[in-house]
Amino acid sequence: TCLYTSYNTKLIFKSWTGSSWVPNTVDTGSNTVDHNPPYFSAVAEGDYVHAVFLSSSSIKYVKHTYDPYFPSLSSATTVQSSVTSTSAPILSIHTANNYLYCFWAGSPTADHVYYKKCVGGTWDSSPTDWINEATDHLTANDMLTCFYSSYSYKIGLVYMTKTSSPYNVRFEFLTMPVVPEYPYGLLVILAICVPIYLVARYGWIDRFARSARPSRELAQ
Known part of the structure; x- marks a missing residue:
């Protein structure tokens, strides 16, 4: 599935059958990606695509279901509200149990990196305050990226600190439980x-x- 958008427009999903593009597209409707450049991130899980995007200073989540004739998209739900206009969300998936992890920076507290976990379609009610860079300061809230999926029960994150040269590129990782939660x-x-x-x-x-x-x- 291909995702595309432009400034202040909806996020559009178009699927590939393996030989041709599905004629019908689905989109996020009134939930537009209202930053330039647009901030969104996605991961695949079988016939599903999970996506997060920044809309009206809130991080939103949708789930796309593949179908060669009638693909569908869930209603947008809020992962985290009242973030900064540059709190670009990035998404990763723990392949052992298909839990989703959404990371972002700068809100509720500046120079902090947060994440929320999604289990069975339900996101954590409160974010985890994971990384504190109050001393060196984050270069920008959108200067971060993460593993597409877990590797050896770890999800890594790369981000930048310092607001002037020389900058730092830093790496941190979450360790997933090896034993399933159930x-x-x-x-x-x-x-x-x-x-x-x-x-x-x-x-x-x-x-x-x-x-x-x-x-x-x-x-x-």
Whole structure:
């Protein structure tokens, strides 16, 4: 899927079938990308494309669903309101569980980098204040980029500090939990081990009972 826009216009999604472009496009309607250059970021998940964009000083999110005839787009939801006019959002996806991470800078506090996580379509209610550059100061709120997707359970971020030359280019990363938040692995282990334990335990007791029975009969 190709995303395109221009100053103060809607964000448009156009899909490719593998051999031709889908004739129907979908767009964000009244939620325009109102900065020049336009700020938006997107990642793919199977037949879905997740996108964030800056609109009226708010970070908005939409989800595009691929279809060769009738692609669709969800209604825009607000990830974070009242950000600066240059708080360019960037999006990454943790491929182990398809959680989304949206990063931006400069709001609620200047010279800080924040992020929110999206699980199952629901974004964190409050942002995580992740990086504090109050000493060196951020070069600009739109001077940052991140991994497209997680790598070795990490999502990296590159950004700039200092407001005059020489500038700094800095790197930081989030470490994702290796064990899934839902204990599917533990449930599988229990499903395998518990029957083995029960068979071993009660099978041994049954064998002991059978071996002890002749001794009791002789004693009688």
